[in-house]
Amino acid sequence: MIHRWRSTLIPTTREAPSDAESPSHVLLSRAGFIRKLGSGIYDYLPLAWRTLRKVSQIVREEMDAAGASELLLPAMLPIELYRDTKRDVDYGDLLFKVTDRKGAVAALGPTHEEPITELVKGSIQSYKQLPLNLYQIQTKFRDEARPRSGLLRCREFIMKDAYSFHMHVEGAGGLNEAYDAMYRAYTNVFRRCGLDFTVVEAESGPIGGSASHEFMVNAPSGEDTILKCPASGYAANVEKCEIGERPVEGGAFNGAPTGDLTEVHTPNMPGIDEVGGFMKVKPDRMLKTIVFRAVEPAGGGGGSGGPRWVLAVVRGDHDVNEGKVKAASGWKVELAPEKDARAAGFAIGYVSPKVIVGRTDILLLVDPDAAGGGFWASGADKADHHVKHFNWRREVGAILDDSRYVKLADVRNALEGDPSPRAPGSRLVTGRGIEVGHIFKLGTKYSDAMGLAILDDKQQKRSVIMGCYGIGVSRTMAASVEQNHDENGIIWPAAIAPYHVLVTLLKPEETAHMQAAEKLAADLAAGGLDVLIDDRDERPGVKFKDADLIGIPVRLTIGDKALAEGGVEFKARRDTGKGEVVKLADAPAKCAAAVAA
RNA sequence: CAGGGUGUAGCUCAGUUUGGUAGAGCGCCUGGUUUGGGUCCAGGAGGCCGCAGGUUCAAAUCCUGUCACCCUGACCA
Numbered sequence A: 001m002i003h004r005w006r007s008t009l010i011p012t013t014r015e016a017p018s019d020a021e022s023p024s025h026v027l028l029s030r031a032g033f034i035r036k037l038g039s040g041i042y043d044y045l046p047l048a049w050r051t052l053r054k055v056s057q058i059v060r061e062e063m064d065a066a067g068a069s070e071l072l073l074p075a076m077l078p079i080e081l082y083r084d085t086k087r088d089v090d091y092g093d094l095l096f097k098v099t100d101r102k103g104a105v106a107a108l109g110p111t112h113e114e115p116i117t118e119l120v121k122g123s124i125q126s127y128k129q130l131p132l133n134l135y136q137i138q139t140k141f142r143d144e145a146r147p148r149s150g151l152l153r154c155r156e157f158i159m160k161d162a163y164s165f166h167m168h169v170e171g172a173g174g175l176n177e178a179y180d181a182m183y184r185a186y187t188n189v190f191r192r193c194g195l196d197f198t199v200v201e202a203e204s205g206p207i208g209g210s211a212s213h214e215f216m217v218n219a220p221s222g223e224d225t226i227l228k229c230p231a232s233g234y235a236a237n238v239e240k241c242e243i244g245e246r247p248v249e250g251g252a253f254n255g256a257p258t259g260d261l262t263e264v265h266t267p268n269m270p271g272i273d274e275v276g277g278f279m280k281v282k283p284d285r286m287l288k289t290i291v292f293r294a295v296e297p298a299g300g301g302g303g304s305g306g307p308r309w310v311l312a313v314v315r316g317d318h319d320v321n322e323g324k325v326k327a328a329s330g331w332k333v334e335l336a337p338e339k340d341a342r343a344a345g346f347a348i349g350y351v352s353p354k355v356i357v358g359r360t361d362i363l364l365l366v367d368p369d370a371a372g373g374g375f376w377a378s379g380a381d382k383a384d385h386h387v388k389h390f391n392w393r394r395e396v397g398a399i400l401d402d403s404r405y406v407k408l409a410d411v412r413n414a415l416e417g418d419p420s421p422r423a424p425g426s427r428l429v430t431g432r433g434i435e436v437g438h439i440f441k442l443g444t445k446y447s448d449a450m451g452l453a454i455l456d457d458k459q460q461k462r463s464v465i466m467g468c469y470g471i472g473v474s475r476t477m478a479a480s481v482e483q484n485h486d487e488n489g490i491i492w493p494a495a496i497a498p499y500h501v502l503v504t505l506l507k508p509e510e511t512a513h514m515q516a517a518e519k520l521a522a523d524l525a526a527g528g529l530d531v532l533i534d535d536r537d538e539r540p541g542v543k544f545k546d547a548d549l550i551g552i553p554v555r556l557t558i559g560d561k562a563l564a565e566g567g568v569e570f571k572a573r574r575d576t577g578k579g580e581v582v583k584l585a586d587a588p589a590k591c592a593a594a595v596a597a
Numbered sequence B: 001c002a003g004g005g006u007g008u009a010g011c012u013c014a015g016u017u018u019g020g021u022a023g024a025g026c027g028c029c030u031g032g033u034u035u036g037g038g039u040c041c042a043g044g045a046g047g048c049c050g051c052a053g054g055u056u057c058a059a060a061u062c063c064u065g066u067c068a069c070c071c072u073g074a075c076c077a
Helices: A023-030 A046-065 A113-123 A175-192 A272-279 A322-329 A338-343 A392-401 A445-450 A473-483 A511-526 A540-550 A560-564 A584-596
Strands: A002-004 A034-038 A041-044 A076-078 A096-099 A105-108 A132-141 A156-166 A197-201 A212-218 A224-228 A235-237 A262-265 A287-297 A309-315 A331-335 A362-366 A385-388 A406-408 A429-443 A453-455 A461-463 A465-472 A501-505 A531-534 A554-558 A567-572 A580-583
Touching: A002 A511, A023 A034, A023 A473, A041 A046, A046 A132, A046 A156, A046 A175, A046 A473, A113 A132, A113 A156, A113 A445, A113 A465, A156 A175, A156 A473, A175 A197, A175 A212, A175 A429, A175 A465, A197 A224, A197 A429, A212 A224, A212 A473, A272 A385, A287 A322, A287 A338, A309 A322, A322 A331, A322 A362, A392 A406, A429 A445, A429 A473, A445 A465, A465 A473, A501 A511, A501 A540, A511 A531, A511 A554, A511 A560, A511 A584, A531 A540, A554 A560, A554 A584, A560 A567, A567 A584, A580 A584
Parallel strands: A002 A531, A197 A235, A309 A362, A362 A406, A501 A531, A501 A554
Antiparallel strands: A034 A041, A076 A105, A096 A105, A132 A156, A156 A465, A197 A212, A212 A429, A224 A235, A224 A429, A262 A385, A287 A309, A287 A331, A429 A465, A453 A461, A554 A567, A567 A580
C-alpha cells in the first residue's frame, strides 16, 4: 500500500486545540488524526481510520481464532427492548434517545446485551446449537456525564462487543471455557497491538454478573488505579482489590483510653481535612463513619429482619469501598440519602460509631485500621461538633462483642504498601491504567429477564448462561498514544501504525529523487509494508517535525546527501540521533526487520 | 448534578476593568529569497466579537436571558 501525503488529508498543526490536555488528545489532534465536532464527538481522519482498521483487524483475527463469529446489530434499538431488563431506568441518562415520526422512542445502543439476547432467543431452539459466541465492531453511544480526555472518554466511540451463550458453566462448551478463551484472545490482541498492559480482577458493575477481568494499558495518565502484588502476580482494580491480613495491635477495640472524651465545636467544616486542621489532629487519627442504607440482601430476594442501616468506619485518611461494604454486610447498600438518614437519627457529617448504642437496626462494619487503641477523634453525633479521645470500649461498650451488630471487616480501598492478599509478607504496589478491555461472566441475568430459556438434554427448561466481552477500539488507539509518545510526538507500535514507513522526500521536484522514492516505495509495498510518501513542497524542517509528530515507526529520508552515496537515510522513530545511511537495495529488508521487531 | 472557567480570523490568543473606526502570532494566497530539523522580506485575503434581548448618540466592552465548550468532583459495560 502506497499513499502520497498531498493526496490524503493530514492537517498537522503547530499548536494544540485549547481544550486538549491529555497527551493522546493533544497529539492525535496536532498530528491530524482526530478533530472534535462536539463534546465527546470526534472525526476520525484518514490516519486515525487506518490505525482503527488495523486494531479492528487484529481483534477480528483473534476473535475468529477463538471461535467467535462476527455479525452487526443495529445501533438504533427500540426502547421497549430495555423494559424487561429495566436498563431503560438503570442506565438512565446514559442512554441517548431518538424519536421517530410516530413518536416511538429508540435508544442508540450503549452496549448490546438486550438485542443479542433477543436475537438468540428467536433463533436458537435446541441446546445442541450451543455454545455460541457472537461479536460485532460498531459505534456505540453513551451520554457520559462528563466526556473528557479526547478519545479516552467520549460519547460516540468504537467498540468490539462479544456475547457467549451456554447451557452450563463448567466443562466443554461451558461459560468458563469461553471466558478463558476470551481471556487468551484479549491477551493476544493487546500483545499484538504492541501495548504494555496488566490484567486485573474487577468489579462487574451495573452490567451484573460474577467474575470479571479488566485489561489495563499501563499509563501514568490512566483514570483507574490498579494494585499489584509483585510476589504472587495478583493484580486488581482498586474497586476490587482485597487486602491481606491486618492484625489489630492489642486486639480489636481493646485499647486503653488516652484521655477524657472531650467535645469540640467545629462549625462549617465539611471535610476531614478542615476538621483535622482545626482540631490539630492528623486524618489518620480520625474515625470516618459513612452511613449506608440496606436495600436488599445481596443474594437478591426480599428478605426481612436484617439491618436497616449499615455503617462503615474507616480511618480518616482511608476511603470506604462500597463493594466491600456489600460483601461484608451481605446486603446490597446505597449511600444513605441525607434526609432519610437525618430522620433516622444520624447527624450526617458528624456521625460516630457510638450512635449504635441502644439500637438494633444498625450493622457496624469497622475496618481493622480503625479498630485499634490510641488517640481517636470522631464525630460527636450532633451537628457542628466532634470529639477527642474517643475510645472504642468506653464509648461503645458491650455491643462491640455482639457479632449480629458489629463486625471487623476490610471495608476500605487498598493502598500502596498494604499487605498482599495472596503472598504473606509481600506488599501491594500501585499503578495507573486505562481500561481497554473488560470480560464478564454474566450468568443468567439477561436470559432470565428476557426469557431466553431452552430445554437441556434432560428435557429441563433452563435459562441460557451468558458471558460478555468488550474492547474499546477507539480507546485502544488513544491509550497507545498515552503510553507511547515523546516530546516530539506519537510513537506507534508497528502493528497499529497507520503506515509502516514514511518516505521523506526532501526535494520532490527533482525527478531523480522522485523516481528513487517511487522505486523504493514499490519495493517496500511488495514486501507487504504500508508506505506514505511525503511529497509536499515544504522545507526539510517542516517535514521532519511532522514525521516525528505523526509517529510512523520508520522514516526513510531521500535527499542529496544519502543519494550521492546511492542510499537513503534510515531512522526508526524510537531512536534518537540522525539515523544511518543504507543502500537503496538494502532498505526494504532493513525496514521489514525494524517493523517486525 | 455541584463548584469553577472560557466563547473575538482556520488555530493559539490580546483587547472587556474605564463604551468611541476590531488587533497580533501561526496558518492561507501572491511575488521574491532560502533549501537536511517548523527560512527571511514585501504585499494580500480572511471576523454578525457564541446567540437573543436591553441600556446608550454610540456596545466585543455595561445589564438580562440563553446556548455551547473546558476543568475539578460526583458518576462511569
